[in-house]
Amino acid sequence: MAEQDIKKGLTGVVVDYTSVSKVNPDTNSLLYRGYPVQELAARCSFEEVAYLLWNGELPTQDQLAEFTARERAGRALDPVVKQVVDVLPDTAHPMDVCRTAASVMGGRHPLAEDSSPEANMKKAIDLWAAMPAVVAYDQRRRRGQDPVEPRDDLGYSANFLWMTFGEEQVPVVVEAFNVSMILYAEHSFNASTFTARVITSTLSDLHSAVTGAIGALKGPLHGGANEAVMHTFDEIGIRPQESLEEAAARAKAWMEDALAQKKKVMGFGHRVYKHGDSRVPTMKAALDKMIAHYGRPEILGLYQGLEHAMDEAKGIKPNLDYPAGPTYHLMGFDTAAFTPLFVASRITGWTAHIMEQAASNSLIRPLSEYIGPEERHLA
């Protein structure tokens, strides 16, 4: 048999059409339904971007009012979901909590077995509206704090921060969080979205597809990298009184040592972008604002020290998780809660793809080249 041209990891393989987003590594651009993500991050709320991803167009004022009212009505933590989360030990990873919560919400949804386009849209909005309460509650219970009720006078991002910290955050912090939600929302056929599409292709339901996608996102080669970035910063050592230059020098030395040991450093590199991630400049600008707001130049020193040393040694650029990790750290999130923030955002992109897959379905079932023993028989 002729040797097959196997594309390990499906590298470079185009498997379907999509109209949700376009990643162009040559021009370093990312379009959601045709709009550059940088423009959306500068001018829109996350609610508007969620509506765009699901409906293909930005909302009119009336549509936005109706849509935000639906989101606000779905924010409360379901007491049964809370009970299930409480059964998990507080040593359970927050991504396991999210995955479990998504599954429970699926089992409890009144339209659980209905995968019509209308039911899927409703389930997507419900899941998106409900996930911040899970993420916020989980961080609070680990800290021994009581849950905080949602506030329907606040937008999605302000309310998310309110439920997590129990204090209203200043606009510059809310804005940086809103930017991160928009940038994390969608990225074509990445591993977790592809997982969701594979599950959908069997005619399984939306919550099953999202639950599987959360599992795929957890790994450090994908969404788990934003958490891993902070572990790197912690390993180097965060010293709040240190100058930018001193921190940068220690980070540079750490990176040189890591690369000499042939380590993979999370937060760098990307399967599609080879000259830098289109979202990094926008996220880095948000990080810079947080560094200025919280007065933490040493974080910038660590960031720059690692980035420059990696660039000099290997020419590998940061991905979105690199600036997102320290941004969430400065805002006060626990490191293990960073990837659940990615989940809360990416629910929009995943479910847009689930609905696209369902509307034009073909079972996803590739082939493999067998390399095990030749046919043999029991003695």
Ligand SMILES: CC(=O)SCCNC(=O)CCNC(=O)[C@H](O)C(C)(C)COP(=O)(O)OP(=O)(O)OC[C@H]1O[C@@H](n2cnc3c(N)ncnc32)[C@H](O)[C@@H]1OP(=O)(O)O
């Ligand atoms: C939002 C997101 O999900 S973005 C991705 C988040 N993931 C990470 O940050 C994890 C760290 N990065 C990586 O592991 C990789 O860059 C990936 C998995 C993201 C993409 O990798 P691939 O396209 O499969 O490239 P691959 O892993 O084969 O790397 C190519 C070369 O660059 C090196 N390389 C790539 N990324 C890194 C890194 N972060 N640190 C050190 N070396 C790296 C590899 O070691 C390899 O070198 P070699 O050719 O000498 O063996």
Ligand SMILES: O=C([O-])CC(=O)C(=O)O
């Ligand atoms: O596209 C990818 O492979 C990973 C990524 O950046 C994302 O999912 O946001």
